[in-house]
Amino acid sequence: MIIAATVLETAHGKFRVSTHGVEGSPERCLTMSQGDLSEPGTVIRLHSSCIFGEALLACDCDCGPQLATAMQEVNRRGSGAIVYLYQEGRGAGLDLKIEGMERQRLRGINSYQAYDSLGLPRDLRDYSLAGEALNDLGVAKAVTVMSNNPTKLKALEELGYTIQSQFALSYEVSQRAYDYLLMKQVEGDHSLDFGKINFVG
Structure with missing residues (x-):
């Protein structure tokens, strides 16, 4: 159910924003949307929170550019929705995410390997x-998905949605973030379109 809603003007356009939850649970998520969402093929994105990439502009992360570009795409189309999920560190939480990052720094391993070393699933x-x-x-129920993550596509299908089409976002990343994306493609089966991702610096 919708808990609270308003209209928010952002650098990427004006959006309806609302928080959502289920009765008896404190868990919440946020949506940003525009236009008529009932049309088949409505564009959507499931986006997980990332304080380092979005607020602190971490150089080894593409979450901030992904979110900004998704908002721009919804605004360009005039309709669509982004679901913002409070699931830091692929659902592990901020504390374990930081522990994993420290193992990456000290051992020269990637984020999947760091989670393995902590005894965690790679995606929770x-x-x-x-x-x-x-x-x-x-x-x-028929949607167009802005994502390169096969797990999100599968989750939407399990929730009863039909993936009418899917496309990768186009944005700019640093060399460190580019290396991270390569890792996600190789080890996470992400369907990245590197022709749309511009390397800067």
Whole structure:
């Protein structure tokens, strides 16, 4: 259900923003949306929070550019929705994310290997609340997805959505973030389109 809603003007356009939850649970997510979402093929993105990439502008992360570009794409189309999930560190939480980062720094390993060394699954995210939020917004059951993550596509299908189409976002990243994306492609089966990702600096 929608807990609270307003309209927010951002650098990337004006969006309806709302928080969503289920009765009896403190868990929340946020949506940013525009336009009529009931049309088949509505563009959506499931986006997980990343304080380092979005607020602190970490050089080895592409989360900030992904979110900004997704908002720009919704604004360009005039309709669409982004579900912002509070799932730091692929659902592990901020503390374990930082522990993993320290192991990466000291051992020269990647983030998947760091999670393995902590005895954690590589991805602990749960997308059930995203399904509730999309339903709250009246999003069509046939959607266009802004993502390169096969796990998100599978989750949407399990929630009853049909993936009408999928496309990778186009944005700029640093060399360190580019290396991270290569790792996600090789070890995480992400369907990246490197022709759309510009390397800077």
